[in-house]
Amino acid sequence: MSAPIRFRLNGTEVAVTAPPNRRLTDVLRLDLGLTGTKVGCEAGDCGACTVLVDGAQACACMIPAAQAEGTQIVTVEGLAAKGEMSALQRAFARHGAAQCGICTPGMLMAASDLLRRNSRPTEDEAMDALGGVLCRCTGYRKIVEAVLDAAANRPEASPPPSGEAVGARLQRVDGLPKLDGTERYGDDVAPADALWLRAVRSPHARAIFTLGDTKALRAKYPGLARVFTARDVPGNNGFGIYPTIKDQPVLADGQVRYRGEAVCALVGDRATIERIRDDELPIAWQPLAPLMGCPAAKAQGASAIHAHLPDNVLITGRVVRGDVEAALAQAAVTAEGAWETSFVEHAYIEPEAGYARRVGDRLEVHACTQQPFAHRDEIAQVMGLPPERVRFIASAVGGGFGGKLDLSLHPLIAMAAWHLDRPVRCVYTRPESMASTTKRHPAAVRGRWGADKEGNLVAIDFDGDFNTGAYASWGPTVATRVPVHASGPYKVGTARAFARAIHTNEPPAGAFRGFGVPQAAVLHEGLMDELADKLGMDRLEFRWKNAIRVGDATATGQVMEHSAGLAACLEALRPHWKRLRAEATEHNRRAGNGHASIRRGVGIGCMWYGIGNTALSNPSTMRLGIAADGRVTLYNGAVDIGQGSTTVLQQIAADALGVPVDCIAQIVADTARTEDAGKTSASRQTFVSGKAAELAGLDLREKVLRLANAGPKARIAIDGRRLRVKDGEAERTVDLSALKPDLPGGDVLTGRGRFDPPTKPLDADGQGVPYATYGFAAQLCDIDVDVELGTVKLRRFVAAHDVGRAINPPLVEGQIHGGIAQGIGLALMEEYIPGRTENLHDYLIPTVGDVPPIDVILIEDREPLGPFGAKGIGEPALVPTAPAILGAIRDATGAVVRKLPALPHRVRAAIKATQGGTQP
Amino acid sequence: MAYLRPHSIEEAVGALAARPLIVLAGGTDHFPARVGPRAEEDILDISAIAEMRGIAEDDRGWRIGALTTWTTVAQADLPPLFDGLKLAAREVGGAQIQNRGTVGGNLCNASPAADGIPPLLSLDAQVELVSAAGPRRMPLADFVQGNRRTARRGDELLRAIYVPRPGHLARGDFLKLGARRYLVISIAMAAGVIERTGENTVAAARIAVGACSASAQRLPALEHAMLGTPIDKSLAMRVTPAQLDALAPIDDIRGSGAYRREAALTLVRRLVGRLAAA
């Protein structure tokens, strides 16, 4: 069948010559150049590739080209008829339904299938229609709202006036490309002539191997340009997050430490590298007995995974304050318990992707990342090049959550492009992404908490083993952050907390929304519930009584000076708590006569989270420039991974400079054109880069005012090539075209801001000032448990978050919704098992039907250090969710689930274990 | 590499008789099994064979073409006998899967967790296979032989599924247990049909459980115990653990074997209770 395949695409007849079994996603993206249709799995699991075939939604990744023959296909590019956004797309924009945007084309297509048949759907109908599209960012609620609101076709709100951007319910400034399919993610940027790279990965968790001569392979496959091995790494064949720990090889050199580790890389044309099976490579494996799980790695006589760490302990973090044994011995009540969590996969819908090319004696890498500057330096180090000769340009990022903080394909494509002097692209398959990239640390946490008889927390004792997998990655960060947060957001005089990061032959555990704190929170909230019960106190009131407040010292001896809003969060939850508790009691009483299989419960979780790096410098620098033609540009080195930093930083810069927010353009995350804003992690971009943007705006403002000889209250207006500066009655004009355009970017004026949050190093006992500020939150959740099946149905969340100041309330709500959705996954379904759950049907993340209504309450206890009083929200959103769910299960059934996720069989087993015990 | 997309069954079985070919229908099991590097394959795409699509009815019962999609099943105008199959149709993946995935593909793929198999067992379905040598029919229970094993020979296609017309008023039902709301592989599922007499007693009962053994199974001991008994609240009490003894649930990532056995009992009790109350 070499005849062209003909079909109608977005209303136009097309004829493509393609192999008949080629996936329609590839036909659309590669043969026809329409990259709006996204690929997240090629297995029907994510729905990112959803298109309409003869009006009905279908996954293009499972349609062979031949089956397109004679059909009508509509993709996201076909939605904006004549360049005008459809009502549905506009509703998505209004509701903030796209964060990273990688799921958005699929969501839009699934929704348009529904809306064609039914313009006023119910919520259930909308959920049924969207059930096959996964979103990892939004928690789905805003997507469903947008679909239900599409028919209303509301008018656009006008942008806020000068000086009123901060706090406004502004749409994302980078939103439109996410809605019409033009956003360019890692797999959308490569030039047409790029070669393709595929890494060959270890099927063994631990092995030594030899790689034979690949000459025969190259002879068999003329399309194979080269096979790269460890020997081809020009610089240091080791990378890692910490300056002194470069333990992870780009390509393994004779030994592998986890399943999924890259051993060589095939580069060639796409058809060739996809046809070569791993078993065709001349690799002789000698598998060794792997160490799976911390107990195996800690066991007496266990072999060392890294020779320099004979006990497999990478690092132990500690915080010690006072005599814990004595304080616990004197406590009126104590609670003790242990919990275990699993590997959790980030499951961003965009797998790692990008391309690299050589430009003379320089390298250029275009790819997904959460920290372009650190990636530039790391690639340089691996390539043996000075950092100035590497340029990193971040593609749009289809979700990160910590998983794109580490290098993945970057050194491979960089090395291949360098050696071959050809552009080289790569995109991970879903199983490859899942097997090879970092995870959330599985944790085994134990603790004993004590309170006096008045209900004051007096001492906490915490110990945790964190499985950091084969390589260090962010293990040290987790081990130092966890002990600081082990007490939870409570005032406690005496504390002892240890957290160990332990190497195993499992995937490297790295950064994942919360750096170990969500695992620790499962323990502190579980024990807080138990203490409250023992004291006969209400679980919320017990937390309120112990909430850390301004003037209180933390376990590291840091005195809270400002912005400690936990008590306010709990006060805001109190009426909801009382009402939902009363309803649950009533439900269970009535259910007593009949539907005893469903029991209702309400749980609560509290959290705190230090914003920015733990007692380490983490500066950000922002620049704001004005060009001769009056264009204002924010040079913003911070990657927006969907959370909205691009929008927030623009709002802050606009108000600091004193111009309308919509007159600023941006250059984002290009190491050649922006300055280092640090990493998009640790919930730091609003707080740290936001402050830098504010300072940059103020700096530029001062320069403008000086030129205009105006006072600090003057108003600035941009009028073409002139700035009009109005100071009281006087108006002065600054003629921009008279100034020299000799600043970077061709600007005539520039403001620069740098901020590094003030911290003090931790001493040997973990005493010091690890963070400049903390976010606080309390969430409650209302659930039904089917006690016979052990299934949990979430009914509602109420989430109160102290964010200091919400620069953009819809974005904050979006973070909270998305954090809760990931918390639901952590609590109820997500369990990564190497070799077993390396796809999105065995590894389950929440679907649209798994996230209940969420009421968000924003507490704004201003942080004087932050921009306009703001702190961070990215990670705080997720931390209290799992504890709230576990508390609700306990409230409903009396069962304490000790191993997460609380899959139905574990919940059922826990319920059975309570039989004979007391039922609440 | 060959890729054939015939429009008639004759052409298709002719090609199959000539050489081995991978059969491709809706592709929703086919493509997920082919992520990453793979060798080239010779494919017989049967999706253009119109006569294998759709549901037809005559005096003896119903014929469901193997290429009938789950969406077509869910939207079809069918009596309450099919309520279980229709519920299952709405639980196979999400809307995208239901729009393209076929009933025949689900049976031929023969996953232990295939949602189509228990309801069709409870409908007493027969399958019709066809090759160049002609057609043959067999009960679905004989066709599905184990985990991804069927009685289909390499030169055969599954052409249609036949559901006999029951002798009495009948209703079906289906219950699926999974760890999330949409797009979920069943931990366990139960499907059933009860035919009722004029006196409102059980004239016939067919109950099947899926994902609790290598292939879904009917529960003959339970079906027998229900025969002739009144259809009321007491019916669910006829379900006993011993009737599920033949199941052989395994431990896997979705649940433990012991849990599955217990959950299957709960599902079957609830299913029978719902059927009795309907």
Ligand SMILES: Cc1cc2nc3c(=O)[nH]c(=O)nc-3n(C[C@H](O)[C@H](O)[C@H](O)COP(=O)(O)OP(=O)(O)OC[C@H]3O[C@@H](n4cnc5c(N)ncnc54)[C@H](O)[C@@H]3O)c2cc1C
């Ligand atoms: C995201 C996702 C979710 C899913 N969820 C579910 C679920 O919840 N429950 C469930 O049961 N299944 C589920 N499936 C599996 C699948 O969708 C169904 O089994 C579907 O019915 C398969 O039909 P198909 O036409 O797509 O099969 P195909 O993929 O085309 O074929 C499947 C197999 O059957 C063979 N075959 C197909 N038709 C014939 C025929 N007429 N004659 C001979 N051989 C044939 C093929 O050779 C192949 O081996 C899911 C799949 C995906 C991708």
Ligand code: FES
């Ligand atoms: S890419 Fe098609 S469903 Fe994920």
Ligand code: FES
């Ligand atoms: S916005 Fe849905 S996956 Fe990012």
